[in-house]
Amino acid sequence: MRRRDFLKSTIAAGLAAQITGPLPTPIQMHAYQPLPKRYFKNEVSLSILGFGGIVVLGQSQKKASTMIAEVVDRGINYFDVAPAYGDGEAEEKLGPALEPYRQSIFLACKTMHRDVKGARKELDRSLKRLRTDHFDLYQFHAVTTMDEVNQIFAQNGAVETFLKAREEGKIRFIGFSAHSEEAALAMMERFQFDSILFPVNFVCYAQGNFGPRVLQRAKEKGVARLALKPLAYSPWPKGAQHTYPKCWYKPIDDPALALQSLRFTLSEDVTAALPPGDENLFRLALETAPSFTPMTVEERNVLLASTKGGEPLFKI
Numbered sequence: 001m002r003r004r005d006f007l008k009s010t011i012a013a014g015l016a017a018q019i020t021g022p023l024p025t026p027i028q029m030h031a032y033q034p035l036p037k038r039y040f041k042n043e044v045s046l047s048i049l050g051f052g053g054i055v056v057l058g059q060s061q062k063k064a065s066t067m068i069a070e071v072v073d074r075g076i077n078y079f080d081v082a083p084a085y086g087d088g089e090a091e092e093k094l095g096p097a098l099e100p101y102r103q104s105i106f107l108a109c110k111t112m113h114r115d116v117k118g119a120r121k122e123l124d125r126s127l128k129r130l131r132t133d134h135f136d137l138y139q140f141h142a143v144t145t146m147d148e149v150n151q152i153f154a155q156n157g158a159v160e161t162f163l164k165a166r167e168e169g170k171i172r173f174i175g176f177s178a179h180s181e182e183a184a185l186a187m188m189e190r191f192q193f194d195s196i197l198f199p200v201n202f203v204c205y206a207q208g209n210f211g212p213r214v215l216q217r218a219k220e221k222g223v224a225r226l227a228l229k230p231l232a233y234s235p236w237p238k239g240a241q242h243t244y245p246k247c248w249y250k251p252i253d254d255p256a257l258a259l260q261s262l263r264f265t266l267s268e269d270v271t272a273a274l275p276p277g278d279e280n281l282f283r284l285a286l287e288t289a290p291s292f293t294p295m296t297v298e299e300r301n302v303l304l305a306s307t308k309g310g311e312p313l314f315k316i
Contacts, residue, residue: 033290034075038271040224041173041194044136046078046106046272049289050226053081053090054246054277061093067279068097072105074286078272080197082110082141083126085277091129099131107132110141110177111158114151119158123165134169137195138162140176140187149186159191177228181316184214193223199314200227200273202264203234206304208315215268227273230265231258231281234311246277249313253281259288260295260303267295 037045051071056064079098081090091109098105109126113119127133140152140162152158165171175195178184184198196218204210218225231252236242244251252258262285265273275285295303 050078108137208312
């Protein structure tokens with residue numbers, strides 16, 4: 001299944017991952033200190049973990065609202081969502097759940113539309129669903145090909161919507177997410193973005209050489225770095241049971257390896273990382289993150305060497 005088709009499909013209520021290992025519970029979470037924050041832009045600081053909207057797919061509104069209250073209490077102030085997540089379900093669930101906290105959180109949304117009219121229509125619909133008058137960050141979602149880059153910046157391209165919306169106060173920061181180094185580098189040459197949301201993953205670094213060039217270029221251009229796929233391991237092996245239906249890749253669910261994987265991502269000079277959309281994996285990251293310590297050079301080398309023979313999710 002193509003990634004975009006996966007994101008656009010509605011995930012039925014009641015999906016539950018088949019969990020192995022001692023993953024954390026909501027009760028355990030309260031035993032830990034609040035999440036640290038890091039500088040983003042213009043005096044804005046974000047929690048080192050963000051909350052991805054896919055987590056609430058399949059939940060009742062009551063459960064989604066309870067979980068949002070819980071993670072805000074834990075110190076998460078960065079929330080990321082897109083209309084592609086469950087055909088709008090994630091936006092519709094997060095709207096009422098986030099409304100009580102809107103003034104104290106950083107809300108990021110995205111659009112896959114590359115034309116001015118489509119992007120504007122989707123922006124307005126997302127604002128309505130999320131019960132807000134502005135987004136702190138609005139992003140071009142999953143830019144993958146050079147054709148998409150060209151469409152975004154062509155006459156009547158979606159960038160016109162972004163610029164107009166920023167003038168109107170409906171967008172504060174402008175960013176993009178990408179899963180292609182070529183597209184990511186091209187986007188940063190076309191426009192002075194505030195942020196990039198990009199995979200930062202130890203297997204992709206070691207076995208795909210995927211990521212370092214993009215992060216380096218973003219840093220040179222003053223673009224804030226937000227990380228995807230901190231707990232990704234590999235594509236699902238052919239014929240393997242997908243035990244985490246909300247993950248289109250095989251995630252890391254071993255607590256010891258999850259700790260090292262998350263430490264790797266957060267040590268790569270990023271502001272924050274977005275864990276997988278599975279609730280149990282999100283909680284695993286949330287349990288781990290408050291005790292984060294930077295990875296040493298030796299630890300980093302050992303972790304990268306451990307991936308020998310592995311298949312990266314992305315590669316150059």
